[in-house]
Amino acid sequence: MEFPLIAPRPPRLSELTEGLRRIEASGVFSNNGPEVRAFEAEATERLFGGTGACLAVGNATLGLIVALRQAAGMQLRPGTLALMPALTFAATAQAALWAGLTPLICDIEADGWTADPRQEEALLARYGARIGVIVPYATFGTAIDLDRYAWLADRHGVGVVIDAAASLGTRDGDGRGFGSGAPFTLVYSMHATKTFSVAEGGLIHSGDVARIDQLRGMINFGFERGRSATLPGINAKLPEVIALMARAKLAEIDAVCDHRAAIDAAYRAALPGFAMQRPSGRRQATQFMPVLLPPELAGERDAIVAALAADGVGVGQYFSPHLGEQPLFRDTALIEPTPVADAIGGRMLSLPITDAMTPADAPVIAARLAGAVARVTAAGATRQMGTAMQDLTTVVIGGGPAGTAMLTSASKLGKLAPLVEAGFAIVEQRARMGAGELGSYAIRSDTTAETFLSAVKNNPHPELAELEHHPAGQLMGRYVAELGAPLVDTAPLLSATADRLRDIVVRHGGAVLTGHAAQRVQRTADGRWQTTVSDGAGVTRALVSRNVVVATGGVQTDEQVAAKRVAGVALGALAGERLIRSDTVLRLGGVEQVHERLRDIPSPRVAIIGASTSAIAAAVLLLKSQPGFAFGAGAVTLLHRQPLKPFYPNVAAAHADGFHDFDDNDICPVSGFVLRLAGLRLESRELVLRMLSLGGRTPDPRVASHRIAGDEDAAARAVIAEADLVIGALGYRPRAVPLLGVDGAPLALAHHAGRPMVDRHCRILDAQDRPVPGAYGIGLSAGFVPWGRLGGEASFRGQANGLWLWQNDVGQMIVDQLLDREAQEAA
Incomplete structure (x- = not known):
């Protein structure tokens, strides 16, 4: 028996003759006609419990384009970002590009295969207002946590559009249609290959009726009233004949989804050795059955797919390559590291779930998959990674x-x-x-x-x-x-x-x-x-x-910093638990750690040990932190052995600023730069210029410096003893791979x-x-x-x-x- 991956079963037009005659009699074939309005009202009631409103569109990609443009703002700033996960269909990123946005592609989490929440929040913190809209993908029709995205939207003032292309028919954990009453928009597909199979078409839902009303104008050339454009717009209207088919599919979607859910359950029972997507919600509108090959078989996926095809089983690889691996988006998007999406995308197989199948077919296909794996392995096609x-x-x-x-x-x-x-x-x-x-x-x-x-x-x-x-x-x-x-x-x-x-x-x-x-x-x-x-x-x-x-x-490392001797004593012994590495402070989240350490101290004092760029950068970071620290005069002290010296492009520039603390040995003979290698640059240089009162600059009263005189410098030890936090900016060691001799030593x-x-x-x-x-x-x-x-x-x-x-x-x-x-x- 043959099992194609996709076997579309849209409503048969030959069985909808009464509706077709109704359309012909009305003389309305598009432009938000009666069949479209009826479908939107019925979908709102049957799929979303009568909350909010729905808008039918020509296809889901058009729906995403207008929804993204609306959510990101009508007055779009150049370079505005659309944050989306790597594991999704190309249409998600294409829609962002057409909406005038730059995709910002993040990784996914390992179980549900949706956007990694930790990376989403880190990117929102990093890029701030540059992110105009978050575009989560409800991967393979899963019910993602919409309350969390409502919270993110409120906290960061960012738009949200859910790409729910495969989710028409999915029910959330409360048994409601996925997306019911959401404060933002969700965009669903009615493509012939989807569970909600029609032909071509899409549906937008939101609990915010005004949002849907505005989108209705946007999909009609931007006409809100009359025939004068007031909004960015395109023609994305759904024809009446497709709406008629959608109404017919709506009447059977619950039975279709329940039938497919039973096949999904049968697959899970028949494939215990394969990783699958973590279930979410009460029912998923399953388009096909995604499974992961074991890691050691990832390199043989093509051979396994070919073997299954020979056995009459159609197999897909959604979504491989993922967005971050596709040439267009590598050229047009900002792509974060995506190790989880790389690994999952590289192991993904999509097995058939069609309306023509029964749950009894799942174990048959599972057996053919096991046979294909066995044949490929036995034939020696598995990659031998041990070869040199x-x-x-x-x-x-x-x-x-x-x-x-x-x-x-x-x-x-x-x-x-x-x-x-x-x-x-x-x-x-x-x-x-x-x-x-x-x-x-x-x-x-x-x-x-x-x-x-x-x-x-x-x-x-x-x-x-x-x-x-x-x-x-x-x-x-x-x-x-x-x-x-x-x-x-x-x-x-x-x-x-x-x-x-x-x-x-x-x-x-x-x-x-x-x-x-x-x-x-x-x-x-x-x-x-x-x-x-x-x-x-x-x-x-x-x-x-x-x-x-x-x-x-x-x-x-903590051990490295603690062992460094300052004024004749190991820094760890001087500072104890008040010691923190500069590398920790300088990283994202480092300032928050400092805030936590100094939270209950009304007038904190900080000692920074070192004269390197890292030391000065740590001071700059703390001084400009928002929210700021309650630093008083001299609260941040830099302790250093070498004098603090700024870089200058030439001797004349140094002298013009009043800097004379250098001689011929401090001038680069090739470039003429003063302190080309030892001099501090850019932000660190600016702080040092202020500390030295060079070029008419005024020192920052919050910053003091102390040059360590030697091992007997009691004053340096006193500064460290009185500090509430001690930052060790004492350099880095090589993270070197071991080099061994012929004997292995x-x-x-x-x-x-x-x-x-x-x-x-x-x-x-x-x-x-x-x-x-x-x-x-x-x-x-x-x-x-x-x-x-x-x-x-x-x-x-x-x-x-x-x-x-x-x-x-x-x-x-x-x-x-x-x-x-x-x-x-x-x-």
């Missing part, structure tokens, strides 16, 4: 800002293709490359927006150059000529750039292993490196390469002893400060110090970190060595 990639030139470990910056540097020089074609793989633990953890910070960058844009602007690769005009590039463009950009707003451009770099890498034969963690890197007997990586399911594979580049970033490396991880050529150093052959490092905490043509002041004693360096000279330095070593090997 044995002849690579380069493996990059870490696809965050530094790892992808190296690829950006190669792209700008026309060297990316040669690098990849020589044999290349990049490993990234997250589901998406590019941003790393930058999007989780609440501060502004110490890099200008112009620097972020320079990675793509005029890039030789057209797909990268186009990103200047991508929504992520336009977002960054808002901060040109400002004091840096919010780090949360740098993440979209870094991620979009990484997506394009990934495509280039794959196109030239390289491997991009996202969702994989590097466990260890071991020297092989022939002098190469074997990198062992594992995926989310714990399946491992080996990558063997001549070179390895470690770009895994830095980490700051860990190599002793320089950074283990607190020295720089790399030398002036970005080569990883061993414990005797000798380069480890074929091992390179880049990124935060690598310890690189610019030299020669890279410039920098002779007095600089720290390490230089910065996106511009990574995307240009430092990245180029590593790429040139990799290609040169490959050429030598070939010779």
